Amino acid sequence: KQRNFSLPSVNSSCLFVVISPGNIIGSGIFVSPKGVLENCSSVGLALIVWTLTGVITAISALCYAELGVTIPKSGGDYSYVKDIFGGLAGFLRLWIAVLVIYPTNQAVIALTFANYTLQPLFPSCFPPERALGLLAAVCLLLLTWINCFSVRWATRVQDVFTTGKLLALCLIIIMGVVQICKGHFYWLEPEHAFHPLQPYDMGHIALAFLQGSFAYAGWNFLNYVTEENLPRAIFISIPLVTFVYVFANIAYVAAMSPQELMASNAVAVTFGEKLLGVMSWIMPISVALSTFGGVNGSLFTSSRLFFAGAREGHLPRLLAMIHVNRCTPIPALLFTCISTLLMLCTSDIYTLISYVGFINYLFYGVTVAGQIVLRIKEPDLHRPIKVSLAWPVIFLIFWAFLLIFSLYSEPVVCCIGLAIMLSGVPVYLFGVCWENKPKSFNSFVAKLTHLGQKLFMVVYPAEGIEDGNEDKDENYVTFWALYL
Numbered sequence: 465k466q467r468n469f470s471l472p473s474v475n476s477s478c479l480f481v482v483i484s485p486g487n488i489i490g491s492g493i494f495v496s497p498k499g500v501l502e503n504c505s506s507v508g509l510a511l512i513v514w515t516l517t518g519v520i521t522a523i524s525a526l527c528y529a530e531l532g533v534t535i536p537k538s539g540g541d542y543s544y545v546k547d548i549f550g551g552l553a554g555f556l557r558l559w560i561a562v563l564v565i566y567p568t569n570q571a572v573i574a575l576t577f578a579n580y581t582l583q584p585l586f587p588s589c590f591p592p593e594r595a596l597g598l599l600a601a602v603c604l605l606l607l608t609w610i611n612c613f614s615v616r617w618a619t620r621v622q623d624v625f626t627t628g629k630l631l632a633l634c635l636i637i638i639m640g641v642v643q644i645c646k647g648h649f650y651w652l653e654p655e656h657a658f659h660p661l662q663p664y665d666m667g668h669i670a671l672a673f674l675q676g677s678f679a680y681a682g683w684n685f686l687n688y689v690t691e692e693n694l695p696r697a698i699f700i701s702i703p704l705v706t707f708v709y710v711f712a713n714i715a716y717v718a719a720m721s722p723q724e725l726m727a728s729n730a731v732a733v734t735f736g737e738k739l740l741g742v743m744s745w746i747m748p749i750s751v752a753l754s755t756f757g758g759v760n761g762s763l764f765t766s767s768r769l770f771f772a773g774a775r776e777g778h779l780p781r782l783l784a785m786i787h788v789n790r791c792t793p794i795p796a797l798l799f800t801c802i803s804t805l806l807m808l809c810t811s812d813i814y815t816l817i818s819y820v821g822f823i824n825y826l827f828y829g830v831t832v833a834g835q836i837v838l839r840i841k842e843p844d845l846h847r848p849i850k851v852s853l854a855w856p857v858i859f860l861i862f863w864a865f866l867l868i869f870s871l872y873s874e875p876v877v878c879c880i881g882l883a884i885m886l887s888g889v890p891v892y893l894f895g896v897c898w899e900n901k902p903k904s905f906n907s908f909v910a911k912l913t914h915l916g917q918k919l920f921m922v923v924y925p926a927e928g929i930e931d932g933n934e935d936k937d938e939n940y941v942t943f944w945a946l947y948l
Contacts, residue, residue, distance in 0.1 A: 488705045489629060491755040492679030494732050495576045497713055499675030499814045502726050503668040507717050508657035510672070514713055517676040518706025521683050523859050525698045526851045527832045528684055533848045534838065539772030540684055541831040546776065548834035548841075552892055557827050558773045559888030564881060566769075566800055568820035569681065570762045571807035574600035577755035579813070580748045583730040587737075590729055597808050604808075607760045608801040612787075612794045621760045628753025632732060633712060635746065639739045640715020651717045661722060667873025670866050674821030675814065679709060681824075695849065729813075763797060770796040771925075778896060782913050785922035794920045815877060822870050823881040829863035832856045 497510075504510040528541070537543040542561065546554025578599040582591035611618045643649075650656055683702060716725055719738050728734040736747030770793065774784030783796050807816065835856050838845070871878045917923065 488680055488682040488701065489633070489708060490679070490682060490761075491573050491576050491629070491751070491758040492681060493629075493633065493709055493712055494580070494730075494751045494754070495572070495813055496675045496679040496817070497716055497731055498726055498728065499817060500672045500713075501722055502814075503672035503675060505660045505662045505664055505668070506658050507651045507722055508654070509664070509669070511657070511710060511713060513669070513672045513676050514710050515706060517673055517680060518702060518709065520673075520859065520862055521677070521680045521706075522698060522702040523855050524828055524832060525683050525702060526695075527835050527856050527859060529695065529698060530847060530849050530851050531831065531835055531838075534845060537772070539769060541827060542769060542772060544831050544834055545827070548838050549830070551776075551778075551896060552889070553830065554776070555778050555892045555896060556885055556888045557830075558769065558778050559891065560823055560827070560881075560885045561769055562773075562779070562799075563803060564823050564884055565820055566762065566766050567803040567807045568816050570604065570759055570800070570804040571600070572678070572813055572816050572820070573755050573758040573762065574603050574804070574808070575813050575816075577603050577752055577759065579730050580733060580751040580755065583733045584745065584748050600808055601805055603756060603759060604801060604804055607756075607763055608797050611760070611763050611797050612790075612792050614790060615792055618760060618764050618792075622757055622764065625753045625757025625760065628750045628755075628757060632747060632750035632754060633708060635740075635750070636715045636732065636735060637708070637711050639735075640711065640718045643715070643718040643739070648718050651722060652714065665873070667869045670869035671818055671873055673866055674818050674825065674870060677821050677825065678817045680705065763800060766796065766800050770799075778892075780909075780913065781924055782916045782922070785917065785920075785924050787920065787922050789921070794922055795916060798920075818870070818874055819877050819881055822867070822874075822878045823885065825863060825866055825870075826881075826885075829860060829867070832859050832863070 500513055501507070501510045504513055528544075531541075531544045535544050535547050537547075539546075542554055542557045545557045575596060578596040579591065581599060582595055585591070607621070610621060644652070680702075716731060716735060719735050720728075724734060725731055730748065730751075732751050733744075733748045736744040740746060770779060771784040773779035774781050783799060784793070785795055786793050810816065833856070836853060839853065
């Protein structure tokens with residue numbers, strides 16, 4: 465039977481601490497610096513890109529804050545785009561997130577884990593591509609099994625492995641400050657910082673912004689902070705993250721030359737080898753712990769979107785179902801795992817980042833444009849948070865620059881992303897718009913769903929509660945408290 469549940473109350477200040485800076489700072493800072501510097505061509509411009517990416521992230525977070533309290537639905541920008549622009553636009557956002565964004569993010573983090581784990585074993589060369597792909601796949605399969613087996617285990621993994629990134633970043637920044645105090649700041653002096661290693665190129669600078677934006681991924685989770693704390697969360701957490709990222713990059717170039725940084729596939733390992741001596745093993749272990757936790761966190765949160773899409777009829781109901789006893793979204797996790805394994809066919813992390821960055825920014829712009837459209841269509845709608853329209857306009861100008869020059873610089877990668885997105889149009893017309901499907905087709909889908917339910921022992925959440933079963937009630941509430 466269906467019941468109504470109220471989630472346990474959570475202290476809003478604790479929610480701010482958990483969701484804000486910790487959800488943004490992740491494995492990106494250990495992989496993106498190389499991509500940013502390669503595309504910027506100089507240390508000074510790379511630091512400017514890191515700073516401006518933080519500013520643009522803060523602006524987009526403000527725009528999302530207004531949308532989040534105006535359209536208070538689960539599903540994030542999927543729900544915003546669907547409500548403002550209609551079902552097709554919302555479906556395409558969901559389609560690209562399910563097929564590209566989540567799998568690619570997880571593939572990049574898993575490959576980063578593999579890189580940092582194997583690089584110390586290959587000190588004079590890069591690890592073999594097959595070894596990287598295999599270890600990344602093992603990491604993904606192990607964490608998928610943990611998330612399928614127990615919500616409690618998944619949260620414990622997240623708690624334990626989060627300390628890795630904090631330890632690594634603290635070490636990097638502290639050692640960087642020590643290096644600067646010793647006078648090692650040659651590449652930070654203006655005449656050297658802006659000396660181009662190769663000619664500047666606007667297309668490559670746009671790609672540098674995409675590489676940097678990967679490190680800031682997670683800022684849109686700020687909308688899960690309570691309404692009264694949302695502006696404070698944005699104005700404290702994003703400047704704090706920007707400060708950490710800029711100083712981490714300053715520390716990198718204080719310890720090594722730009723050429724050494726760009727030649728390394730595991731920049732933090734190179735940093736540790738140059739400064740930590742016999743203790744250099746701390747750095748790869750810390751980053752490996754961080755990235756292992758990053759893959760787990762991405763798997764842990766992905767089911768929110770599946771549930772929101774299935775509720776609107778945009779995804780098969782099976783993908784939103786949870787195990788009857790363990791309360792884990794097994795079908796969604798297995799689907800995400802398989803699609804991520806397909807992304808591991810390439811071990812080129814920086815191509816994957818450009819690929820997912822372009823698609824992400826495409827829909828960030830559509831969502832922010834929706835804020836302007838909603839102001840025009842419904843000017844009297846209650847908005848607990850209302851920001852100046854100058855902010856979405858500034859973001860959209862930057863957005864247009866980024867997409868145009870990214871498309872110019874990496875046409876194949878960007879066009880593949882656009883083609884995958886547009887492939888969702890016929891799927892939407894067939895699966896959602898065509899309501900009077902033949903009975904034989906509906907019967908076939910129902911049998912497949914039933915088979916999946918029996919195979920995975922899953923039910924749609926509202927159907928999995930029986931009268932008098934208090935333990936299951938408690939598990940159900942715990943599941944949605946953790947996943948939503």
